[in-house]
Amino acid sequence: MSVQGLIRMGDNTLVLGQRVSEWCGHAPALEEDIALANTALDLIGQTQLWLGLAAEREGKGRTADTLAYHRDAWDFRNLLVVEQPNRDFGVTMMRQFLFDAWHLEALKALTEHEDAEIAAIAQKSVKEVTYHRERSSDTVIALGDGTEESHERMQAALDRLWPYVGEMFSTDEDDLMDVSALRPAFDAYLETVLAEATLSRPDSDFAHMGGKTGARHTEHLGHMLATMQVLPRSHPDATW
Amino acid sequence: MKQEWPLWEVFIRGQHGLSHRHVGSLHAADAEHAIQNARDVYTRRKEGVSIWVVPAADITASSPDDKGSLYDPADDKVYRHPTFFDIPDDVGAM
Numbered sequence: 001m002s003v004q005g006l007i008r009m010g011d012n013t014l015v016l017g018q019r020v021s022e023w024c025g026h027a028p029a030l031e032e033d034i035a036l037a038n039t040a041l042d043l044i045g046q047t048q049l050w051l052g053l054a055a056e057r058e059g060k061g062r063t064a065d066t067l068a069y070h071r072d073a074w075d076f077r078n079l080l081v082v083e084q085p086n087r088d089f090g091v092t093m094m095r096q097f098l099f100d101a102w103h104l105e106a107l108k109a110l111t112e113h114e115d116a117e118i119a120a121i122a123q124k125s126v127k128e129v130t131y132h133r134e135r136s137s138d139t140v141i142a143l144g145d146g147t148e149e150s151h152e153r154m155q156a157a158l159d160r161l162w163p164y165v166g167e168m169f170s171t172d173e174d175d176l177m178d179v180s181a182l183r184p185a186f187d188a189y190l191e192t193v194l195a196e197a198t199l200s201r202p203d204s205d206f207a208h209m210g211g212k213t214g215a216r217h218t219e220h221l222g223h224m225l226a227t228m229q230v231l232p233r234s235h236p237d238a239t240w
Numbered sequence: 241m242k243q244e245w246p247l248w249e250v251f252i253r254g255q256h257g258l259s260h261r262h263v264g265s266l267h268a269a270d271a272e273h274a275i276q277n278a279r280d281v282y283t284r285r286k287e288g289v290s291i292w293v294v295p296a297a298d299i300t301a302s303s304p305d306d307k308g309s310l311y312d313p314a315d316d317k318v319y320r321h322p323t324f325f326d327i328p329d330d331v332g333a334m
Contacts, residue, residue, distance in 0.1 A: 029245065031266050031277040038280050135276055142269060 002115070003058050004077060004174035007067065008212050009106075010050030011078035014068055015221070016099060017043030018228050019086060028089055035135065039096070042128040049121045069232040073222040080211035081164035083221040087157075090150070093139045094157035100133035101189050102168045105182040118176060137193050144197025155199050166207020247296040248274040250281075252288035260292050268293075 021040035027033035051064035082099055086092045107129055110122035143150040169183045194201055210216030232238070245267040251260035263282050268274035274293040282288070302310060314320065 029267060031268065031281055035277065035280040038284065131279075138272065138276065142273070 002118070002174075002176055003054050005176035006050050006054035006057065006118075008077040008174070009176065010047050010054055010064075010067070011076050012082050012099070012103070013043040013050065014047040015076065015078040015224070016082035016096075017041075017047060018224060019082065019084075020092070020096070022086055023092065032089075036092075039132055039135075042132065046121070046125045046128070049124070053117055053121065065232070069229045073217050073225055074214055076217065076221060076225075077212050077214055078221075079164070079167055080208050080218055081161060081168065083211065083218055083224060084161065084164065085220050087160075088153060090143060090153040091157040091160060093136055093143070094154060094161055096132070097136040097140045097193070098161055098165060098168075098190075100129060100136050101186055101193075102182065104129045104133045105185045105189075106177070106179060109177050109182065113176065140193060140199075141197045144194075144199045151198065154197065158194075158199055159202055162202040162204070163206050163208050166205060167209050167211060170207070170209060170212070172213070245269050245273075248278075248293045249296050249299060250274075250278045251292040251294070252278070252282055253290040253292075254288055255286070260290065263287075265296060271295075 017040045020036050020043065023033065023036045024040070025033065027036055047068065048064050051067045055062045055064055055067055079099075081095060084091075084095055086095075104126070107122045107126045111119055111126060113119045113122065140154060144154040145151070169180045169186070171179045190201065208218075211218075246269075247265055248268055248271075249265050250263050252263045253260045266274065266277050266281055268277045271293060275291055278291045278293055283291070
């Protein structure tokens with residue numbers, strides 16, 4: 001059944017949206033700050049659609065909000081890459097780029113999904129994510145092929161995040177589609193951007209697993225959720 | 241080394257507008273980046289259908305000190321306004 005698959009999509013956008021929003025007021029330039037906030041809001045908007053549909057299909061009276069705010073880390077089904085901390089701007093943008101490159105291929109495939117509601121969410125999201133990928137790719141290229149220091153930081157960011165790429169293409173019956181089929185398109189796009197950015201793809205194919213199955217999240221997710229969930233958990237019936 | 245990105249002036253053509261209008265300025269590393277930033281800073285509420293960006297340094301502006309010689313001579317030349325023509329009713333609203 002696709003409820004787990006829907007939760008996976010929604011948890012990816014929720015966790016990354018929360019992470020990106022942590023930059024609000026702290027980005028290195030005002031324009032980047034606004035752009036990151038826009039990206040975060042796009043992702044949270046997509047979360048409402050995915051988790052809203054998941055809750056509806058589940059039929060247990062939960063909503064997108066209960067799924068977002070009243071589950072603990074072990075119930076989250078996001079990819080490990082999106083829960084990784086922001087660190088510096090280079091790591092943030094590299095994480096964004098790697099996720100966007102996967103996300104856009106996944107959404108394009110889902111626009112053809114036999115379930116009309118899933119296809120509709122994918123169609124709406126694909127326009128936003130096309131822009132996310134354009135922006136993060138340009139930043140990776142600009143910083144990768146920038147100064148000596150920016151190049152080193154971007155290569156270090158890629159090396160740090162690379163072990164989280166493999167999980168994006170691991171698949172099982174809970175997925176909305178066979179995500180392993182997305183790898184060739186991802187690799188081709190990655191290769192063109194990394195070449196322009198003068199960055200080298202790490203050799204190792206070692207991959208950390210356990211985010212999308214919930215078996216083993218990294219220690220970072222719980223800390224992030226504590227911040228994200230504290231208000232609705234302290235005041236469960238609060239309304240605006 | 242200069243730390244700030246160069247300044248760009250942003251012009252947006254709105255949904256129903258025929259011309260691009262100046263909406264503000266922003267900093268960006270190059271023209272493409274300026275377009276992206278303009279998209280994020282100035283079109284969040286569907287303000288536009290087209291964006292122009294121009295390096296602020298490339299704009300030549302008139303000096304406020306020349307106000308007198310540039311604009312005042314037009315004060316007493318009302319005949320330059322096309323309000324002295326009778327417009328046939330058939331033309332409709334202009």
